[in-house]
Amino acid sequence: MKYKSTRGNKESKSSAEAILKGIAKDKGLFVPDTFPKIDKKLEEMIYMDYKEVAFYILKKFLGDFSDEDLKDAIEKAYDEKFETKEIAPIVKAGDAYFLELYHGKTLAFKDMALSILPHLLTKAAKKLGEDKKVVILAATSGDTGKAALEGFSDVDQTEIIVFYPDNGVSEIQKRQMITQEGENTHVVAIKGNFDDAQSGVKKIFNDDGLGKEMENHGFVFSSANSINIGRLVPQVVYYVYTYIELLKRGDIKSGEKINFVVPTGNFGNILAGYYAKKMGLPIHKLICASNKNNVLYDFLNTGVYDINREFFMTNSPSMDILISSNLERLLYELSDHDEDVVNTLMNQLDGETKKYTITPNMKENLQGFYGGFTTEEETIATIQTVYDESKYVLDTHTAVAYKVYEQYKEESKDETKTVIVSTASPYKFTKSVIKGVVASTKEKNEFKLIEMLSKNTGLSIPEPIKNLDKKPILHDIKCEKDAMKDTVKEILHI
Numbered sequence: 001m002k003y004k005s006t007r008g009n010k011e012s013k014s015s016a017e018a019i020l021k022g023i024a025k026d027k028g029l030f031v032p033d034t035f036p037k038i039d040k041k042l043e044e045m046i047y048m049d050y051k052e053v054a055f056y057i058l059k060k061f062l063g064d065f066s067d068e069d070l071k072d073a074i075e076k077a078y079d080e081k082f083e084t085k086e087i088a089p090i091v092k093a094g095d096a097y098f099l100e101l102y103h104g105k106t107l108a109f110k111d112m113a114l115s116i117l118p119h120l121l122t123k124a125a126k127k128l129g130e131d132k133k134v135v136i137l138a139a140t141s142g143d144t145g146k147a148a149l150e151g152f153s154d155v156d157q158t159e160i161i162v163f164y165p166d167n168g169v170s171e172i173q174k175r176q177m178i179t180q181e182g183e184n185t186h187v188v189a190i191k192g193n194f195d196d197a198q199s200g201v202k203k204i205f206n207d208d209g210l211g212k213e214m215e216n217h218g219f220v221f222s223s224a225n226s227i228n229i230g231r232l233v234p235q236v237v238y239y240v241y242t243y244i245e246l247l248k249r250g251d252i253k254s255g256e257k258i259n260f261v262v263p264t265g266n267f268g269n270i271l272a273g274y275y276a277k278k279m280g281l282p283i284h285k286l287i288c289a290s291n292k293n294n295v296l297y298d299f300l301n302t303g304v305y306d307i308n309r310e311f312f313m314t315n316s317p318s319m320d321i322l323i324s325s326n327l328e329r330l331l332y333e334l335s336d337h338d339e340d341v342v343n344t345l346m347n348q349l350d351g352e353t354k355k356y357t358i359t360p361n362m363k364e365n366l367q368g369f370y371g372g373f374t375t376e377e378e379t380i381a382t383i384q385t386v387y388d389e390s391k392y393v394l395d396t397h398t399a400v401a402y403k404v405y406e407q408y409k410e411e412s413k414d415e416t417k418t419v420i421v422s423t424a425s426p427y428k429f430t431k432s433v434i435k436g437v438v439a440s441t442k443e444k445n446e447f448k449l450i451e452m453l454s455k456n457t458g459l460s461i462p463e464p465i466k467n468l469d470k471k472p473i474l475h476d477i478k479c480e481k482d483a484m485k486d487t488v489k490e491i492l493h494i
């Protein structure tokens with residue numbers, strides 16, 4: 001299997017090349033040219049643990065890596081860094097299952113892919129004989145940044161530079177990033193929002209002049225954002241794992257379809273679910289949950305993607321995004337791999353109109369998706385209801401997903417068993433979560449709130465944030481959104 005660009009230049013790359021490059025020359029994203037199929041009976045896989053499922057899936061997508069390399073990467077990624085032995089526990093509460101993807105070091109689902117990406121990337125570099133230092137650039141709405149920093153910290157032959165929106169992340173997210181240790185880590189606050197950070201990073205990647213200069217100084221760029229296919233593939237694993245686990249528990253029958261609800265921002269997580277479906281996993285609906293930034297909801301309902309709209313900062317900040325990069329990969333599938341169509345649509349989005357409309361055929365192919373969104377008030381109210389009814393504590397992103405699930409059920413009367421993909425620990429967004437759990441409080445200090453949340457719910461405070469407020473601040477660079485390139489050059493001394 002090879003990787004091609006969504007935008008049609010005829011580059012055909014191995015998975016190692018695609019991971020190392022991050023983004024294609026024509027600005028497109030790397031996509032598999034054909035989908036591998038799950039060729040084992042799912043009911044025969046019920047004895048596999050998370051790592052074994054990971055090996056099975058990764059091997060299918062990353063065929064040019066040796067078994068030994070893949071196993072080594074998997075062992076190093078999914079170890080005791082995760083607070084639970086299962087890596088991704090599935091909990092039943094209310095009338096849904098919650099797939100808890102937040103037991104890694106940074107308390108968000110980004111750890112699932114970013115704890116393995118550095119290993120895949122360094123192995124790819126070695127395989128390809130790359131002797132330059134790899135500079136990882138990442139834009140973050142809060143969670144990718146910390147997970148990438150954690151993953152790449154002091155990894156040989158790499159530097160990592162993370163850009164986050166100065167006022168667009170939670171206090172805990174910010175603290176996690178600016179206290180990051182590691183000689184090769186760099187954290188920059190930009191005066192702008194996530195879309196500015198993401199566009200800025202893409203611009204740097206596509207700056208040929210800068211690329212040359214970098215090469216002369218012994219550097220190459222790569223990406224830790226979900227535009228990198230090395231982020232997506234490890235995310236396919238937990239969809240398959242969930243299905244197998246429910247089979248094992250006897251909660252579903254062999255072949256029975258299930259739904260997943262995914263709180264969505266950049267469309268990476270839900271796309272991985274779609275890839276799992278393409279591999280043959282019995283999925284009925286992929287339910288895309290958005291917050292007040294409901295551009296995806298509109299798209300799924302009308303076929304029009306239009307970013308001419310106000311950007312809101314909400315209590316689910318990791319989803320405060322207008323340009324969902326990975327939608328480009330979905331367009332490629334919806335159009336049956338028609339690169340010209342993808343190219344045209346992406347040019348319209350990048351150009352003056354800032355919107356595009358998909359063809360009726362493509363719209364037809366959207367049937368397996370459902371889109372919904374919630375307001376901030378509904379998000380808090382949902383945390384409260386779920387807590388009152390089942391003593392289960394949701395973070396704001398997961399609450400968005402649960403609320404959208406309720407809307408979906410109401411509307412469709414669909415009784416299919418459903419898994420809510422839980423993307424963050426409630427402790428990462430305590431300021432908002434506390435409002436749903438404790439009637440009201442005047443306390444503003446986020447670290448006091450963490451203690452309060454724990455006292456009220458009996459939920460223990462995750463190890464990685466226990467002493468976060470006492471850690472020294474190691475990063476304080478700020479820059480204008482137009483000065484990202486200069487900042488990169490300064491950091492690298494070029």
Ligand SMILES: *Cc1c(COP(=O)(O)O)cnc(C)c1O
Nearest residue numbers: 143265266267268269318423424
């Ligand atoms: C990144 C993130 C999301 C959005 O995931 P995408 O893959 O960008 O769609 C949702 N919730 C949390 C907590 C996140 O960190």
